[in-house]
Amino acid sequence: MSEIIKINGLSKSYGSNRVLNNVSFSLEDGQIIGLLGPNGSGKTSLIKILTGLINDYSGEVLVDGLKPGAKTKAMVAYLPEKTYLASWMTADDAIKYMADFYDDFDLQKAMKMLDTFQLPHKQKARTMSKGQQEKLQLILVMCRNAKIYILDEPMGGVDPAARDFILASIIKNRPEGSTLMMSTHLIHDIEGVLDSIIMIGRGKLLMQDTVAHLTSTGKTVNEVFKEVFASDWQI
């Protein structure tokens, strides 16, 4: 195993609001990592920095030994919380668009997955339901043979019945040896697949541990999360 993500003394502020405060950790490749924390804890800012969407921060961030930029973007498959498809794009257009830019994109697999997810090939993204758009975006991400997958709330807007299906699709389509980082509130749904967790709150790293070590005490990840973010965090 080698170090795929290394963060050292990372801080980020929006004006006077410090959203990340001297965060340091490193991750080894090939793991499934849960990025956990309440709303406003700094998860999305951390993800945006890792994916190269935010570049004005202090501290050191290395993705596979490189500063986030065009090269790291080629190896990171990112699923944002928001829907990002252009209104003119159909599902086929979106797939061709991704295939154009990412050398690791599997076009055939994407076309097959469209059928598996029962998504219309020629329907414009703007006329799709939110659920359909989210499924399409998941296809666009999981059809890449990327080194790192970063998924921001992949099951956020999905009904409980579809969550298992989506999680199973993510795990099934993730290439062997790749690293998968998922941020979510729905810890109970994903804790069974996690190798390790990172908990952040109010911009600080509160915990980094393996799930095996964490649960050896007889507690679930969900219970540990509730303990860490007890009522005083909600004030």
Added chain:
Amino acid sequence: MTGKSDKVKGKMLKLIKNDFLASARVIPLFYLIEIAALCAFFIGKYTEKTKILTAGVIISLLVSFLLVFVSLFFVIYDYQKSLFGQQGYLSFTLPVNSKQLLGSKVIVYGAWMVFSFVNFVLVLDILAKYIQKQYGETIDTASSLLSVFANFPSKAQIITYAVYYILEFFTIILSCTIIVYFGIALSHIRQFQKANVIWAVIISAGTMILGLVCIYYLEKFFGVYLVLGNDKSFTFDFGDPHSPGMQLTLMPYLFMVLQDLGLFFATAHIMHKRINIS
């Protein structure tokens, strides 16, 4: 080294292709309407049906005029939406840098703008020729245009003169596009984000006015002129032009090129360092 540069070129071409596809949904429709109107005009002309002819003239003129504004609208709308709206999550995570993202927009939308102006001039020329003929005017547009160059001693000078104005025209369009892009990008940094539309207008207009003021004073105090001499010579004059012949001022052109380069890199820097897609 070559492999790396080929990859960069390849990604740039893909960006241009996709930006063109994104813009090609609406703009070509207007060109189709214009072509249909011009066809109606020619049909009306040859069949001598005044109503069809008049409709053709009016619609083709209106559409060609409208096309300039439609292109301008898309220059702004697509840039804003694809980079600073939610689609920015897609654009800014592509394996390209911000200079490539910006460069592709400038090339595609600059081309649409130039094309819309050229189209407007062509339609005007077609209709003007017809109207001149219709009302018994004997003036031929081309020869009247060429009469402007009657005092020019050589063809080379006429070509220089034409190239100068064509280049200046393209530079002005490019400058306007980059100034607007700079204004929109800067209006999306945290300090201006809340009222970004108003700030985009203020910054773009301010930059344009500042540019014009700079051109005025630079031309006044540090003028650079290309002089097309009567003896078929080309010379450069600095300060006040004193050589005899046709003087072409170069300072506005030089300033615009430098301004465009500066604003291009400033906009790319803002996009890379200061924008947070929300």
